[in-house]
Amino acid sequence: MAASASRRIPRDFNLHWGKGQIVEEASVEGQYHQPSIQLLEFEDGSLSIRFCYYNQEGRFQRSPLIMGEEDISRLRDAVSENHRLRAILRELVN
Secondary structure (H helix, E strand, C coil): CCCCCCCCCCEEEEECCEEEEEEEEEECCCCCCEEEEEEEEECCCCEEEEEEEECCCCCEECCCCCCCHHHHHHHHHHHHCCHHHHHHHHHHHC
16 A cells, blocks of 8 residues: 555644644655654644654554664655655754
8 A cells, every 4th residue: 555545635633732734744665664754733833743654554553663774765755745844854954
């Protein structure tokens, strides 16, 4: 299953401290899971980044994201297609 095939953008999220929409997502299909970086826009307009993953069936997992070197360059390519997400991540590494 392609990572983007079943996950439309934007889509809603709801956390105990706020809700909003996932407005950008960079995701790749890995051997064991689908590593993802998401740009979350809360109802008040604030932005956050979530590092997460989905299992091979496309279900969100509530565990730490662990990814191997083989997925890094492919996820970098996916991030480059999401301009707002890329700009915020650039601040993380600059």
